[in-house]
Amino acid sequence: IEVISSAQRNLATQRTQNVLNTRATDDMVVVTNNLDHLKQQLDRTPGNKTSALEVTGKIEVEPRHSNPIDSRQVPELRMSTELKAKLDAVLGPAPQAPVRQLPVPEKSLGLDL
Numbered sequence: 001i002e003v004i005s006s007a008q009r010n011l012a013t014q015r016t017q018n019v020l021n022t023r024a025t026d027d028m029v030v031v032t033n034n035l036d037h038l039k040q041q042l043d044r045t046p047g048n049k050t051s052a053l054e055v056t057g058k059i060e061v062e063p064r065h066s067n068p069i070d071s072r073q074v075p076e077l078r079m080s081t082e083l084k085a086k087l088d089a090v091l092g093p094a095p096q097a098p099v100r101q102l103p104v105p106e107k108s109l110g111l112d113l
Contacts, residue, residue: 002030006037013047 002020004012021028032038079087088094 002028004030004032004038006032006034006041009041009045012038012041013045014042015047017042 006012030038
């Protein structure tokens, strides 16, 4: 027996319905307040999990970079010169971004005894 309200948008999904249907062993009875509204809700709400679709490669939310060390293009923050001067006065000038390098083993490993 499945009791589900047509107003439960997070629970009335195709994926949840498929799970409930496949777990039934002998018979299944659906109890709802409005069957037509529940059918419409199921039709428009697949209930797919974004994270699961990302893992299977069916969708890609953020494109992958071929080299993670390469810098990405970040748009420059636009602000008036007055605002920049006020921020610099309060916070100090913005530090330069450090140069990112790959980790390398120590070159000065000695065999001193």
